[in-house]
Amino acid sequence: MKPPTFDPAAPQEAEKLPVGSARTVRAYVRELARRHRRPFAVLVAVNAVASIASMVGPYVLGDLVQKLSEGAHELHLERCVGAFVVALVLQTVFTRMTRLRGAMLGEQMLADLREDFLVRSVALPPGVLERAGTGDLLSRITTDVDRLSNAMREAVPQLSIALVWAGLLLGALTVTAPPLASAALVAAPVLVIGGRWYFRRAPRAYRSEAAGYAAVASALAETVDAGRTVEAHRLGARRVALGDRRIAEWVAWERYTLWLRMILFPVVNATHAIALASVLLIGGSMVINGWLTVGELTTGALYVQMLVEPVNMILRWYDELQVAQVSLARLVGVREVPGAAQDGDEAPDGRTVLADEVRFGYLEDTDVLHGVSLTVEPGTRVALVGPSGAGKSTLGRLLAGIYAPRTGEVTLGGAALAGMSAERVRSHVALVNQEHHVFVGTLRDNLLLARTGADDAELWAALRAVDAHPWAEAFEDGLDTEVGSGAVALSPAQAQQVALARLVLADPHTLVLDEATSLLDPRAARHLERSLAGVLDGRTVVAIAHRLHTAHDADVIAVVEDGRIVELGSHHDLVAQEGAYAALWHSWHGDR
Template identity: 55%
Template sequence: MSAALPVADARQVRRYARALMRRHPRALAGAIGLHVFAAVAGLAAPRLIGDLVEAIERGTTTVTVDRIALAIAGFVVVQAVVTRFAHIASARLGERVLAELREDFVDRILAIPLSTVERAGTGDLVTRTSRDVAALSQSVRFAVPETLIALATGAFAVGALLLVNPLLGLPCLIAVPILWFSTRWYLRYAPDGYLRENAAYSDITDGITETVEGSRTTEALRRQDRRRRRSDEDIRRQYAAERYTLRLRTVWWPLTEVAYVAPVVATLVVGGLFYLEGWVTLGEVTAATLYVQVLIDPLDRFLSWLDELQVGGASLARILGVSEVPEDRAASGVRPDGEGLAARDVRYSYVEGRDVLHGVSLAVAPGERLAMVGPSGAGKSTLGRLLAGIHGPRAGSVTVGGAPLVELPLDELRSHVALVTQEHHVFIGTLRENVVLARPSATGEQVRAALAAVDALAWADALPDGLDTVVGAGGHALPPAQAQQLALARLVLADPHTLVLDEATSLIDPRAARNLERSLAAVLEGRTVIAIAHRLFSAHDADRVAVVEDGRITELGSHAELVAAGGSYAALWRSWHGS
């Protein structure tokens, strides 16, 4: 199971929610004011019906009855109109708040150190960006405004009930202990339950993603049963988590239903006794019973949406928790003095106590082309990530111009060193927009030059709309080789002085890759290039070759020197040539 990202605590959630509401004081006050007006308008009818009962009891005329009936109809119409505008105001406020939440979340996601993302895995992050955002959207759009409406309506209904006759408010107290203790019990366990439910869903997503992405490897190694057991275990945990929250609801909801009905019955019974004693009038009993009936709807709405608020609160805690990820670098103010890249006695571990790099030292001169070769799992990619500043070493240091990479601001770091791997992504948008991600201010000529540098201009011009062709999901599909050329074009446009290419041409056929690297060589003249590859023609063309085995550099020198030495590299070279 991957290391999950942090989750914010209840205090942080409340603080953020208050801060978000304070950003829109006028819109919030307007929405609440409209709901209050609608609630007041809706409370006129029970009082008027009570007056009508008393009038009939004393004897009245049809004119009085018609007048009261018209007044009731008028208040109903006013309530309907005001409620419509109140809902519109709440919806607008909700959409605005939701948009800000999403923008804040995107900023938080983009600020997560890449090393943390790799350790956490994709499942938790995907769940937070999809399921949690969707749940929070439901809460912001509906649960929050509906809860405000219910609170306003309920408060005014209680006030109206007490104005009719305080004695008739006493029967309602029968519901207070039922609601108080059952809701406190529910709120004690529900937040943690929903957090476990979301975390379990993250594990399912993570497991499915790994299974799909590694399906060929799983099939080749005949590990289908193991992956199936992992999925079954994830589903069992999800089932147990959902069953737990369902059990909470099956206890809480029936108790709330009893609390709805009991006050109505108690008001009728007790009100009848008070009427017989002459303490209240028949009209007051009628109005009070109707007000208690009116209370059921906002109370039911409040408690129903309270459950949704627990789901939204758990999702907000997970979304806010993203910002609790500690920074993996701290700017010290030290500026690089030169472009030389150096690793000194570097050690690194993905799991505590198990180093994958063991005291690696390497100095790369400005403008040098270094190839790193070695068997799979030897630590080449890990060392490349340290040299690119993606990870910080557990021990030792990696510096550029004497400044530690982990002490450089990210923007400045990327102006010195950039990494391109065999993994790539085509964003939804035009081909031009995809290229200029590396430099938004780039001109059309610069974009075309970058594409030409990686042998991509010919197929780019051949697209239906050229550089303005929409690519990515739902657009023109780019084959893996073209998508990788696109990633390399971004690299050319970014213009760093040091490039780390981790299997960067692995998806392009050998002949095309050879031509591509020749094109890159002309463009990157004078730059430092560290190429990690299994294809040894990269090593043949490099100034020096570093052989990485078992997390150590075992050989270092030029191609000719290492072949003449007859060591590991010479064996690799003979094997690659089939000699």
């Protein structure tokens, strides 16, 4: 049978966030093992008792067969039955304890995994998320976590149980009848060859299958997010074709992994049949020659038959772990994103923001900014102006620590922003634009995101600072009012005021403004600008001025053209120079 045809390169192209290397995955698994070593040791101990109890029955039965073969008249059946019942009760009790301990261990590890992934995802540099898009991250949060749920809850505990069980059975077989242990291993080469064939292909196949699904999710999310653009440019047919192609690639990998399993399972069944047949044939000849007793053969054959269950469990759950390993690699891959977790978190010594010979581009070897230098002194208001596409917003995001420069350096108080954790950067510098989000929950919960320790008085003070208290006080439940999807819907202006109130609570000393009111109607925009004025008082402000009236009152205006600062000065000075800014100003006012 040949594997189905597919394009093996296509799914990998969908990867936008890194997949964790084998070293990263092993390091994380060791970390999880260290955290849960005590519950794991208890699980192994309880499972060992259950496994040993399960071996009493075959041993008692083998002893009876041996006595009967020798013509014994005193079988002491009551003792045999008593030993069997006691062993059965012990096995039942400790098997239940094993399953309970295994389930608890799995849930604890899964909870740790989810929390670790959430913490790492939140710490990702915003620029990384902007470039990666939402599809790949969402597929990791949903599909990969779902796949790992089964592995963490069952595969890891069950595989541990199966390994202990199989090891004890082999040990008991070796002690009871050493020749039969060798006979049982006759089937081992078949299992090793088949397993090696399968497991050499499975990891890459499952990885590509997961990447293929991520490609489907990414294409769907991007199409939905840009639905209006797709309609406006009549790109519907092209997006549908892209979705069909991604689905076809994903289905091809699904078929391939199914084909791999169709080869593995018959090999496993053949292994069991060969092992049992070898024990019976070799053991039978040894009994005939007097090298082995009938009781030892009976016990040994039963132990070999019992090996079927743990071996099946090992292969089944190891196969499950192949899928889980891919999902785990995708989840821990966020650890390998540059800047996702800084070992050396520099602390700024001052509030001066400095860009020194900065170069940056969204594509390799294509710079948007070319050797830009700019100093923003504490408490000053700097406006970035220039034609559309000049690089104003890009420079603003560099100054806000969203992006890291390709060359050059952006520092805050002498410390490189790229050398700070995202949490530290956000405590000093914040980007404010027209994008805002209201989370599902209470108004209080939405505000506490900025400062979890704030009391109600501080929350109301933040709302009053942005002139949001009139509508907030009108809510019957006040701060406990449920807002967001499915609850009280806030208007765009109200949602922006909530975002500004969070800003007041976070209290960063430097703000980068990218036309936070440009998407609102004029009346709402003027109202929010008045609210914003109170927030800006006493802070350092870098305003990206798409409307020149924003730049008029700035202390310093930087004119950006073609990724370079071509003019720098106050409004009156630049107008008097009759340069690029003066041309923009006169054009804005219709003087020329």
